[in-house]
Amino acid sequence: MRKLIYLGPLVFFMTTAVYFALPIIKGKDPRILPSAMIEKNIPDLDLPPLLETKPGIDNQALIGEIQLVNFFSSWCGPCRTEHDFLMRIGKSNIVPIYGINYKDKQKAAKKWLLDLGDPYERIGRDVDGRTAIDWGVYGVPETYLIDKQGRIQYRHVGPLSESIFKEKISPVIKVLRKQTNG
Amino acid sequence: MAKYQLFMLTLAIIVSLPLNAPAVEPSEILQNPQLEVRARNLSQNIRCLVCQNQSIDDSNASLAKDLRKIVREQLISGASDNDIYDFLIARYGDFVLLRPPVKATTYILWYGPLFIFFAGLLLSVLFLIRRKRIMPEEPLSLEEKEELSILISREKEG
Numbered sequence: 001m002r003k004l005i006y007l008g009p010l011v012f013f014m015t016t017a018v019y020f021a022l023p024i025i026k027g028k029d030p031r032i033l034p035s036a037m038i039e040k041n042i043p044d045l046d047l048p049p050l051l052e053t054k055p056g057i058d059n060q061a062l063i064g065e066i067q068l069v070n071f072f073s074s075w076c077g078p079c080r081t082e083h084d085f086l087m088r089i090g091k092s093n094i095v096p097i098y099g100i101n102y103k104d105k106q107k108a109a110k111k112w113l114l115d116l117g118d119p120y121e122r123i124g125r126d127v128d129g130r131t132a133i134d135w136g137v138y139g140v141p142e143t144y145l146i147d148k149q150g151r152i153q154y155r156h157v158g159p160l161s162e163s164i165f166k167e168k169i170s171p172v173i174k175v176l177r178k179q180t181n182g
Numbered sequence: 183m184a185k186y187q188l189f190m191l192t193l194a195i196i197v198s199l200p201l202n203a204p205a206v207e208p209s210e211i212l213q214n215p216q217l218e219v220r221a222r223n224l225s226q227n228i229r230c231l232v233c234q235n236q237s238i239d240d241s242n243a244s245l246a247k248d249l250r251k252i253v254r255e256q257l258i259s260g261a262s263d264n265d266i267y268d269f270l271i272a273r274y275g276d277f278v279l280l281r282p283p284v285k286a287t288t289y290i291l292w293y294g295p296l297f298i299f300f301a302g303l304l305l306s307v308l309f310l311i312r313r314k315r316i317m318p319e320e321p322l323s324l325e326e327k328e329e330l331s332i333l334i335s336r337e338k339e340g
Binding site for chain 1: 271273
């Protein structure tokens with residue numbers, strides 16, 4: 001029985017090895033960071049509109065409803081990848097999307113929406129990227145889920161897709177809806 | 183020969199100079215040299231979240247440039263170094279610091295290796311002490327001495 005103690009270092013090594021190997025095996029991308037803004041109130045913002053037909057975005061606009069806030073830019077490749085899916089969400093009544101146009105030229109952004117369609121409830125222009133920094137954005141596209149009280153509940157880095165939405169965002173929306181109804 | 187060596191040395195220095203260049207652009211540099219020194223020092227401790235293993239002082243990413251600007255603006259408006267770190271941590275988490283802060287969740291990171299080293303040292307010492315107790319150094323018995331001399335003489339003959 002006493003001899004078992006010599007297995008100690010081996011067990012210690014195996015545990016550590018498994019701990020470090022798991023994220024690699026699962027294919028977790030270490031560059032994707034957890035948000036420091038979860039459960040925090042949305043930062044102060046007051047963004048001018050991109051289009052004449054829709055108002056810009058301020059804090060008032062983002063409080064009172066469960067919604068997505070999507071940082072996008074016409075120069076951003078992955079934003080194009082997710083755009084079709086955003087259009088589908090926009091057409092359905094699942095959840096409204098607010099767009100924040102990150103460090104973009106107004107003309108280019110308008111053309112982008114004209115060509116690909118406009119899924120957004122409202123769009124605000126973040127010309128110098130300061131609003132994005134306040135939200136902890138480190139690369140477009142990023143999408144935030146906001147609850148009725150205007151708190152950030154989830155952040156997704158990179159392009160959205162149906163599977164990501166179903167797996168990560170839908171469940172949170174369901175929980176939030178239950179909380180407010182119950 | 184000396185001329186050639188001098189030439190090669192100069193060439194080596196010229197070629198390696200850009201390796202030292204920070205990403206800070208001339209237009210970003212502050213008028214006040216003291217503030218600029220603080221800005222450079224802060225920037226070297228802040229991670230560029232796009233490139234992740236570079237500081238914002240080294241990185242050309244546009245986010246790094248924006249963060250360098252914010253650091254300098256806040257310095258001008260009188261913020262302390264900690265104010266600026268806190269501002270960034272609130273938005274990007276502790277990961278924005280290249281040096282993880284020492285706190286309850288990072289004790290393992292900071293003190294784990296030290297703990298393992300001393301635990302190993304302690305175990306080794308205990309092991310050596312115990313071994314000595316189990317196998318005390320006794321002188322050879324008569325029989326063993328005889329056997330030993332036989333073995334030695336056989337070795338010599340062979």
